[in-house]
Amino acid sequence: MSDALLDIRDLRLAFKGYSGLTEVLHGISLKVGAGEKVALVGESGSGKSVTARIILGLLQELRSAKVSGSVFFDGQDLEKQPLKVRQGLRGTSMSMIFQDPTSSLNPVYPIDVQFIEVLRRGSTGIAEADARLRAVSLLTDVSIPEPERVLASYPFQLSGGMNQRVMIAMALANEPSLLIADEPGTALDVTVQAQTLHLMRDLVERRGTSVLFISHNLGVVREFADRVYVIYKGRLVEHGETYELFHNPRHPYTKALMAAVPRITGGGIPEIDEAMDGFHDAMIDHEAGVSR
Numbered sequence: 001m002s003d004a005l006l007d008i009r010d011l012r013l014a015f016k017g018y019s020g021l022t023e024v025l026h027g028i029s030l031k032v033g034a035g036e037k038v039a040l041v042g043e044s045g046s047g048k049s050v051t052a053r054i055i056l057g058l059l060q061e062l063r064s065a066k067v068s069g070s071v072f073f074d075g076q077d078l079e080k081q082p083l084k085v086r087q088g089l090r091g092t093s094m095s096m097i098f099q100d101p102t103s104s105l106n107p108v109y110p111i112d113v114q115f116i117e118v119l120r121r122g123s124t125g126i127a128e129a130d131a132r133l134r135a136v137s138l139l140t141d142v143s144i145p146e147p148e149r150v151l152a153s154y155p156f157q158l159s160g161g162m163n164q165r166v167m168i169a170m171a172l173a174n175e176p177s178l179l180i181a182d183e184p185g186t187a188l189d190v191t192v193q194a195q196t197l198h199l200m201r202d203l204v205e206r207r208g209t210s211v212l213f214i215s216h217n218l219g220v221v222r223e224f225a226d227r228v229y230v231i232y233k234g235r236l237v238e239h240g241e242t243y244e245l246f247h248n249p250r251h252p253y254t255k256a257l258m259a260a261v262p263r264i265t266g267g268g269i270p271e272i273d274e275a276m277d278g279f280h281d282a283m284i285d286h287e288a289g290v291s292r
């Protein structure tokens with residue numbers, strides 16, 4: 001049992017390929033408390049999105065993915081639950097916002113069809129007229145003018161920022177206790193991204209929704225998260241309260257993330273790899289009992 005809403009313990013992931021197993025996560029442990037906003041930060045390829053997909057139970061459906069460890073959600077070990085139970089949680093108790101709305105909004109259906117389907121996942125049997133009213137109210141919450149017009153539109157008829165707001169409204173439609181936000185707004189221009197993030201923060205704070213916020217951008221995280229975990233090549237290298245982490249970063253990788261825009265190559269940073277030798281074990285010891 002755990003008192004945190006989300007409690008991930010010793011999560012490991014490897015992909016089976018022609019040349020054998022490629023290890024991607026090497027024992028990730030993290031917690032998100034009720035109403036807490038927690039960020040997972042690291043460069044491209046460090047393992048942020050796969051962590052999110054494991055929480056949602058999506059990777060476990062892939063035959064090439066070998067997952068071990070525990071994901072406790074609301075006190076239940078999800079890894080021990082049948083697939084059907086996990087699928088039932090998606091879009092209801094836990095939902096996800098992706099960086100690019102076009103990857104989750106279906107281009108061939110108007111927004112209303114997709115919105116009503118989402119609402120029906122949370123309340124089976126809801127009448128169409130009621131679902132429509134609820135959708136209008138949710139779109140109003142995300143500051144969408146003329147929600148009726150937006151409901152009748154196809155995603156391609158809306159701007160990127162508008163689609164992102166629609167996604168946020170849909171993700172919050174069934175009042176999830178956990179929202180996983182994977183670099184929301186990265187595909188948008190900086191001003192629209194900032195507006196989207198402020199809006200999302202207001203909404204989750206008002207509703208008391210817990211958030212796991214995934215990003216490569218420490219600047220964005222500073223604005224948004226209560227606590228931060230830093231991930232590097234499938235390992236957590238540091239975590240702490242946001243204020244503390246920014247004022248007293250201990251790990252060389254965290255310092256590198258702060259000092260400059262990280263090189264988003266996925267290949268790692270040679271200087272950090274060197275500095276990591278020896279440092280990583282010391283950090284793990286330092287954080288023992290907290291991150292492990």
Ligand SMILES: Nc1ncnc2c1ncn2[C@@H]1O[C@H](COP(=O)(O)OP(=O)(O)OP(=O)(O)O)[C@@H](O)[C@H]1O
Binds near residue numbers: 024042044045049216
């Ligand atoms: N289905 C898959 N099969 C094989 N390897 C995969 C698969 N999905 C992800 N990976 C690998 O797992 C590693 C972690 O990927 P992940 O998408 O979690 O990175 P990320 O930190 O979210 O990066 P980004 O910010 O670019 O999304 C990468 O090396 C990626 O190539």
